[in-house]
Amino acid sequence: MSNDNLTMTERLSQVATRANALCQTVEDQVGIIQSTLSETVTHTKNVVAGEITSINNxxxxxxxxxxxxxGQYTQEINGLPVTVNGSEKSFFYRSYLDSGSYDGDATGPDSDFPRCGTPKPPYYVNMLEFSGNGGFGGQGDYFKLDFIMAHRGMFASPHYADQxxxxxxxxxxxxxxxxEIKKVSRNGALKLFxxxxxxxxxxxEISKDLEGATIPIYFRKIGKGYSGLARITMKVDTRYHCGATKAVTVSGKYTSSNGQPCADRITHTQPSWEN
Structure with missing residues (x-):
């Protein structure tokens, strides 16, 4: 039938039919594209995930x-990095001792130290300890420690440095x-505990008149058994230098398999051989 004989309604119907067919074709192509794209994305994700897994492994x-x-050269012991060189282990740590405020009017609460506005209890600087489990060490085991304390880097000052x-x-x-008593800032402030x-x-007491001296010390005498710990501790009374905060550095080395840097390195709690 010639289109010339079609009514306007029939012609519009044919146009609508062709338009619907074209739309369906477009939708089909879009579906194919989306499906292909989805497969490509999934494949790419799987490849990337596989590569990430491989890289992570x-x-x-x-x-x-x-x-x-x-692990052959460093260990972490009680929160400190410890360098290992054969049987020898080395460590270092530093800290800060709050000495409280200075009272220029000398009306502080401690009558023995009236210029201390807020006096602090003594600090215990625990440096190195040995467990007696099986013995504190073996033949030839040794240790070395260096304790340094200073105010504001003034290690050259006779009044603010200890070593x-x-x-x-x-x-x-x-x-x-x-x-070996290398340097003492003032009497009363520093003791070996x-x-x-x-x-x-x-x-x-580590007093100024001991500067330059070498003194023998037992941290655990023979015949006392193997219980608990043998510990090397300095006691610092900051009331002697109120208002002048102190920085403490400790470096050490040891060879005993039962030795270690202390866990509670700076504390106000008096240590005991029992724990």
Whole structure:
């Protein structure tokens, strides 16, 4: 039938039919494109996920190998990095001692130290400890410690610097050493604290007249057994320098497998050989 004989309604109907067919064709193509795109995206995601998994596995293997290598030279003991060189282990830490405020009117609450506006209780600087489990050490085990304390970096000042060096041995049921008194800022502020079985806690004052001296010290005498800990501790009374905060640095090395840097390194709690 010729289109010339069609009514307007019939012609519009044909146009609508062709338009619908074209729309369906477009929708079909869009569906194909979307399906292909979805498959491509899924494939790409799977490939990327696989590559990420492979990379993560390689990173984990590399990290494990690195940690195995690193473990030959460094360990973390009581929160401190410890360098290992054969049987010798070395460590370092630093801290800050709050000495309280200075009272220029000398009306502080402590009558012995009236210029201390807010006096602080003594600090215990715990440096190195040895467990007696199986003995404090073996034949030839030794240790060295360097204790330095200063105000505002003024280590050259005779009034604001302290330095004590320890060299000793740990073997069987005994830990002892020699103390070299390098520098003392003032009398009364610095003491060596020792706790061991069957003895009251000992405090050995490090006074200015000992500067340059070397003195022998037992941290655990023979015959006291293997219980608990033999610990090397400095006691610092900051009331002697109120208003002048002190920075403390401790460096040390040791060889005993039962030695370690202390966990509670700076504390107001008096330590005991029992824990």
């Amino acid at each position: 390689q990173l984990e293997q590399a990290e494990e190998q690195f940690n195995q290598w690193k 004590i060096q320890f060299t000793g041995t740990s073997y069987h049921d005994c830990v002892s050493g020699q103390l 020792i706790s061991e079985p069957d003895n009251e806690a000992q405090e050995i």
